[in-house]
Amino acid sequence: MSTLWKSRYAQRTLGVKSSAIRELLKVTQRPEVISFAGGLPAPEVFPVERFDQACQKVLAQHGALALQYGTTEGYQPLREMIARNIARYGIFAKAENVLITSGSQQALDLIGKLLINRGDRILLEAPTYLGALQAFSVYGAQYVSVPVDEDGMLTDQVDASLRAGPKFMYVLPNFQNPAGVTLSEGRRHQLILLADKYGIPIVEDDPYGQLRYEGEHIAPLVALDRQNLRRDNGFTLGNVIYLSTFSKTLAPGIRLAWIVAPEDVISRLVLLKQAADLHTSTFNQFVAYEVARDGFLDQHVKLIRQVYRERRDAMLDALQQYFPPEVTWTHPKGGLFLWVTMPEGTDSEALFHAALAENVAFVAGDCFYANNGGEGSRHMRLNFSHSKPEMIREGIRRLSIAVKTQLKGKSHSASPLKPSEFSRQ
């Protein structure tokens, strides 16, 4: 009987709850719903033909190796390619600093497993990526949250929080999920100095870094870390572990991401990964290497940028046209998401149900806060990568109906509006 199992669940699992996002992904599958809920890439930009050629080539030339067990560290040519690619962003790393993971979610899980003892505090942004909260919470993490504005984490508030002695900082500097904001160059330098000053390392999560639609590239934290050095005999890495992925540039269905870290951190992570899933699909690593090589990845990212920029602009335009003036939103310079702020007192969960009645979906802000004191309930995360421009326009129109009704309903009880931390652009 299954009660036999229930009584045996380990302590760590008792706090693990179903994620709102999982439920939302089910909603996105109803064809009549225009969904801004998931974080799905546009299937129209999947390089299906290139995948087809790559699969054929891999099976014809390397079938016996590509279908066999592989090393835990990952397919060596892929690790080398990643090390070469990130050198362009000033990250000095060897293939030995790169561990291939089964998606970024596994990277977060392995980092949680490596670093978090029950009760350890992690410093992170409010709001922050839900998947990181899920991964870290399994290991009993507590959180110290620092708010963000259009320029990312408010680093002026980090100093005080670091004195509380968090185990590490978890930061999404580029086009952050969920808020779509980007950490400014000045704040990046400040954060690196603080990491050094307090001896508290940084986990830098950068799934969207290549998907910039305007403005200049800003160096990642790992490249600003003065301990990341190029030397005669190779490279060293220091206070920053850097994560990125092929999920947004090739396809999420192949579950391929990577961790860049000092070699002794990698060797520990390798042991944990070995116990967790032995290694990431050899076949997918061979295929991704064949897809990405010879400059294809760079060319393809250009296409994605073009498509997503158009969708972002469609959403910004529609918001401007349809949404009431007391609602504001971020102006993401890249990535997949923007973040809407409604007047204080708005109940985004009620709004979610009202929106669903109009056949449009989003993610309510609450689930992106580590210490949910209700700050999230006036926010919603909107994804603009998955729907085509005309659907975005229609979806925002539908959503505006729900928003206006919602705002009218509570207008007589509304508390005075505080200025939003996000400018409307």
Add this chain to the structure above:
Amino acid sequence: MSTLWKSRYAQRTLGVKSSAIRELLKVTQRPEVISFAGGLPAPEVFPVERFDQACQKVLAQHGALALQYGTTEGYQPLREMIARNIARYGIFAKAENVLITSGSQQALDLIGKLLINRGDRILLEAPTYLGALQAFSVYGAQYVSVPVDEDGMLTDQVDASLRAGPKFMYVLPNFQNPAGVTLSEGRRHQLILLADKYGIPIVEDDPYGQLRYEGEHIAPLVALDRQNLRRDNGFTLGNVIYLSTFSKTLAPGIRLAWIVAPEDVISRLVLLKQAADLHTSTFNQFVAYEVARDGFLDQHVKLIRQVYRERRDAMLDALQQYFPPEVTWTHPKGGLFLWVTMPEGTDSEALFHAALAENVAFVAGDCFYANNGGEGSRHMRLNFSHSKPEMIREGIRRLSIAVKTQLKGKSHSASPLKPSEFSRQ
């Protein structure tokens, strides 16, 4: 500096050590070495052409879905196919009882995460699968070991051990890794009764069940559990969680395995898997479904059985011809491994190095024991699936040289021989 990281490693990681097997896989890559070390399937039996057709079909017909994010539970048609396939073995399950995992190693990791609090005892076989020890040890498991003989775990000894209150039993009933032995039908019934009597559930790991080369199929534990019932409104599962994989029947490089469990256990595992890697590669699940469907998997397993039976026989014959009479070995009726027992006092690690000097490799027995009191040092695990018959013959000849030298070297100091628990056949 990386010391910053080192000082921050979580307690759970401190005991995690590099596995001998990882080092050994590197040895297997030296072309002059005949390796009986890994647990590698024969690449000659990978259905490369069928994979090629499947990839093309999946990309042509389902590219947008197969490259996209998927549900954590797994690709529904694949779950349904697995539920149908295991019904032949008397396992009554719906697709909802099946969770797709990124290889069996992830199944073991998720089960460890779900069930093990630091210090919990797990009852398992001595020797047992190294990967399970690695997965469970991350969560602080302690072990209660029960020896095996040709008929598997000595269930007569289980009763006493169960009184020590282990969290669960971990058992490999078919062609066990590493010993190659199979739990007899009588002992299976006995184990199920004991699980019921003490209310201690079983995790049944069955990666090799379909690879039987002689004798009759024996029902898995999960099918003998009287709580696994077919009812009007579906099925129920009870005290046994069942694991299996495509790694030995299709290919390990696609990292696809599954857990069969009661629905509320599955729903807990889904939450943990979501935090661990979101989901298993959608693409690989679509491809495996296309490869396996329309009876191909069954046909292909027949071919594998034929190839591996021949290799097993080649190894048994060569052992008989070359090995000295004081050495014994198991006669596996299926699977990938056999287990050699040398006279007491043999040092299998010294033997390993002597063998390597002869360009032949195996895994020394020690690493397969949860509580290593030196029982393993007179054993070696030999894999017979990966090398062709003529190489097996040559490898065993080389190995016999090392064994004979080793036995001669210690003959004057040898302790009286105890009868081996394994019969020589």
